[in-house]
Amino acid sequence: MIPVIIMGKITLLMAISYCFFTTGFIYFIIFQLAVYNNKTTPLNESLIGRQSTGTGFQSLISLMSFGVPMLVINLLRIAFGEIISQLIFLAIGLALTFTSNYWIKNIYKRFMKRRYKNMEGFRDSK
Amino acid sequence: MATIKINNLQKDFGEKRAVDIDNYVINNGDILGLVGNNGAGKTTFFRLILDLLQASNGAAFINDIDSSKSEEWKNFTGAFIDEGFLIDYLTPEEYFYFIGKMYGLKKEEVDERLTTFERFMNGEVIGQKKFIRNFSAGNKQKIGIISAMIHNPELLILDEPFNFLDPSSQSIIKHILKDYSQQTGATILISSHNLNHTTDICPRIALLEDGKIIRDIDNVDNSAEKELEAYFNVE
Numbered sequence: 001m002i003p004v005i006i007m008g009k010i011t012l013l014m015a016i017s018y019c020f021f022t023t024g025f026i027y028f029i030i031f032q033l034a035v036y037n038n039k040t041t042p043l044n045e046s047l048i049g050r051q052s053t054g055t056g057f058q059s060l061i062s063l064m065s066f067g068v069p070m071l072v073i074n075l076l077r078i079a080f081g082e083i084i085s086q087l088i089f090l091a092i093g094l095a096l097t098f099t100s101n102y103w104i105k106n107i108y109k110r111f112m113k114r115r116y117k118n119m120e121g122f123r124d125s126k
Numbered sequence: 127m128a129t130i131k132i133n134n135l136q137k138d139f140g141e142k143r144a145v146d147i148d149n150y151v152i153n154n155g156d157i158l159g160l161v162g163n164n165g166a167g168k169t170t171f172f173r174l175i176l177d178l179l180q181a182s183n184g185a186a187f188i189n190d191i192d193s194s195k196s197e198e199w200k201n202f203t204g205a206f207i208d209e210g211f212l213i214d215y216l217t218p219e220e221y222f223y224f225i226g227k228m229y230g231l232k233k234e235e236v237d238e239r240l241t242t243f244e245r246f247m248n249g250e251v252i253g254q255k256k257f258i259r260n261f262s263a264g265n266k267q268k269i270g271i272i273s274a275m276i277h278n279p280e281l282l283i284l285d286e287p288f289n290f291l292d293p294s295s296q297s298i299i300k301h302i303l304k305d306y307s308q309q310t311g312a313t314i315l316i317s318s319h320n321l322n323h324t325t326d327i328c329p330r331i332a333l334l335e336d337g338k339i340i341r342d343i344d345n346v347d348n349s350a351e352k353e354l355e356a357y358f359n360v361e
Contacts (some may be wrong), residue, residue: 116180126210 017086020093026065028096028103033061035110038121127154127189128202128281128313130175134184137170137337144170145337147184152315157307159328159345160317161354167337168317169207172285175315176205188281201229204279206270206287214259218251218269221258222276229277236276243272246298263290271299275306282306283315288323296320300327321358325351333357 001015039055076085096103111118130152137145145167152158160168173179175186177193185192188199205211213221226236240252250265251272258269267290274282287303288296304327307314318324324331325348333341333354341357343350 115177119178123210 011086013083013086013090017090017093020097021069021089022093024093024096024100026069027100029068030061030065031104031107033057033064035107035114037061038114038118039125040122127311128199129154129189130281130313130315131187131190132175132184133187135171135174135181135186136183137167137174137179138182143337145174147171147337147339150332150339150342152313154313155307155311156330157303157314157316157328159324159331160315160334161319161321161324161331162317162334163358166334168334169285170337171334172205172207172283172315172317176203176207176283178207199281202280203283204274204277204281205283206274207283207285209266209270211270211273212258212266215257217255217257218261219253221269222273225273225276231277239276239278240272243268243275243302246272246295246302248295264292264295267291268295275302278310279312280310281313281315285317286319287316288318288320296323303327321351321354325354 001010001019004010005012005015037055037057039058041055041058073085073089076088079085080088132147132150134149135145135147136143160171162168170179174181175188175193181194185194187193188203191199193199213224216224222236222240223233226233226239231239240247246268251261251268254261258266261269267287271284271287274284282303287299291299300323303314303316306312316324316328325345329345331341331343331345331350331354332339333343341353343353345351
C-alpha cells in the first residue's frame with residue numbers, strides 16, 4: 001500500500017481508514033457469520049481446482065464481508081464526501097478494533113453453544 | 127493427575143446405540159488400551175470423553191469435572207483422534223509453536239520438548255519447509271501425536287496411534303509412551319487394532335463390543351494376548 005500512497009493514488013487517511021476498517025468491521029462480520037458455518041471448504045486445493053466454491057452460506061459470508069463495506073463507503077461518499085466518509089470509516093474501524101476483546105469473547109461463547117452441531121458438520125463435510 | 131469416571135454414558139446415532147457404558151473408572155496413572163472391531167465405538171467413546179460429541183445420556187468426568195460442562199480439563203489433557211486436529215496450511219514448526227502458545231509454552235520450551243521426539247521424527251518432520259498438508263500420512267500421524275504430548279499432559283488420549291507408522295516408528299512410539307507414563311505418571315488411553323502393540327504397553331485393556339465394555343482385562347505379563355486372540359479368533 002505504501003508505494004500507492006507515495007505515488008499519490010490514495011491518501012494516507014484513506015489507507016489508514018481502510019486498514020482499521022478491515023481489522024475492525026470486516027473481521028467482525030467474518031467472525032460473527034463464521035459462528036453459523038458448519039461446513040469445511042478445501043483450502044488445500046487451489047481456487048481453480050476446487051469442485052465447488054463452498055456452500056451458499058460461505059458465499060454469503062464473502063458477500064457480506066466484502067460487498068457490504070463497498071456499499072457503505074459509496075453511500076457515505078455520496079452523503080458526506082470523500083474526507084468525512086473516510087473519517088467515519090476510520091471511527092467504525094477503530095471502535096471495533098479496540099473492542100475486539102469483548103466481541104471475540106462473545107463469539108467464543110456462541111461458538112461453544114453451537115459446538116456439537118458445527119463439529120458434526122465439519123466431520124461430515126471433510 | 128487425571129482420573130476418568132464414566133457415568134451411564136450413552137450415544138445414539140438414529141436407532142443404533144454406538145456407546146453404552148454404565149459405570150467405568152480409569153484410574154490415575156493407568157495406561158488403558160481400548161480394543162474392538164470396527165464400529166465397536168472406540169472413537170465415539172474418545173470423542174464423548176473429549177466433548178467433541180454430545181452424549182445422548184450420562185457424562186464423562188475428568189478429575190470430577192464433567193467434560194461437557196467445564197473446560198478446565200483441557201489444560202492438562204492432550205489428544206489426537208484424527209487428521210482434523212491438524213492445521214494443514216501451517217508447517218509442523220508453526221503448528222507446534224501454536225499449540226505450545228495455547229498452553230503457555232515459550233518457543234524455547236517447545237524446541238526443548240521436541241528434542242525428546244527426535245528419533246521418532248527421524249529427520250523427516252522439522253526443517254522440511256513444507257506445509258502439513260504435503261506430508262505423508264505417517265508423518266502427519268507423528269505430528270499429531272507429538273502435538274498431543276508437547277505440553278506434558280496429565281491425560282493423553284490417542285486414537286489408533288500406530289496407524290500409518292512404519293515398523294520402526296511403531297516401536298519408537300511404544301517406548302515413548304511407556305517412558306512418558308513412567309516419568310510423569312500420566313493417564314494414557316489408546317485405541318488400536320494391533321493386539322501385539324496394545325498388550326505390549328497397556329497393563330489394562332478394555333474390550334469394546336457394540337458400544338459396551340464387555341471385558342476389563344488385567345494384562346499382567348501380557349496375559350491378555352491369548353484372551354484377545356481367542357476373542358478376535360486370530361489363528
